[in-house]
Amino acid sequence: MGCDGTDAILVEKLRERGQRVTSQRLVIHRTLSVRDRHLTAEQVLVEVSEGLPGISLPTVYATLELFEQLGLVRRVATGGGALLFDSRTSPHAHAVCRDCGTVTDVEISEANARALSHAGDSDFQVDHAEVVIWGRCASCAPSADN
């Protein structure tokens, strides 16, 4: 999880495609790697601004789109406001609380993930299955502990 190792991955991918290694790209990548979580573009901007003041939102968007093409990040559309950008690319679902809007990672079984990747198998070439679960989180659930 050190910056150097993380950087190396990005640098290699950029070199492969003849794209430039900029401080913006490095800092955004480090931020995403350290916080292994889903963030909005605005949240990325705020976090990254600490290490790189003056960075702009369009640059954040452009960089995140680039990272998505490089397979370093996934877009998650919850429909509730802003898109999320998730640096965890291994299979998992996202649980969104209807009340507080909090988004948490949910593990899904290997079998389940595999099944989703083969859904509509014949004529659709599946790339990635995104699962968003709607409901109420522990803090907002009406019954039980609250």
Add this chain to the structure above:
Amino acid sequence: MGCDGTDAILVEKLRERGQRVTSQRLVIHRTLSVRDRHLTAEQVLVEVSEGLPGISLPTVYATLELFEQLGLVRRVATGGGALLFDSRTSPHAHAVCRDCGTVTDVEISEANARALSHAGDSDFQVDHAEVVIWGRCASCAPSADN
């Protein structure tokens, strides 16, 4: 699938909640029922305008939100532009083509649907699991038949 039967369901649900039966609500509901498919708010507006000229987009949005609360419609966020409103509420996934953007229904197994409803079972009260599958449709797939 007749209009009368479809209307009855809506009317009953509205009455239960003391809400009014308006021509806008009836026509939107009929349109959604006949076209058992996912539509954007704009598409709903266009289709509904044929039978009810002068209807406005804010009304379409308000009505679709109401229908979602009544359990007649589901929001589907693909992240690619506009939200989709789906009148099919039984479990199924949506396959989105990265190239042409076409969205098609994908059947998912009973077991799979059940598993998703129990994901993160302990502290999260699951309401509905939404599955969006990204990839390439038959027409846009690079290999094979194209």
Add this chain to the structure above:
DNA sequence: ATGACTGCAAACTCTTTGCACAACA
């Protein structure tokens, strides 16, 4: 040196809100 990348500003799309009029109950 040269071309890609960034920051700024503004445009754009989609969705929601405020308010006056219309219409269901």
Add this chain to the structure above:
DNA sequence: TGTTGTGCAAAGAGTTTGCAGTCAT
């Protein structure tokens, strides 16, 4: 008749685009 619902217009949120200057290569 009293609200609720509708239409209009405008605001709001999130994302993208155009362009001039900067910086990696």
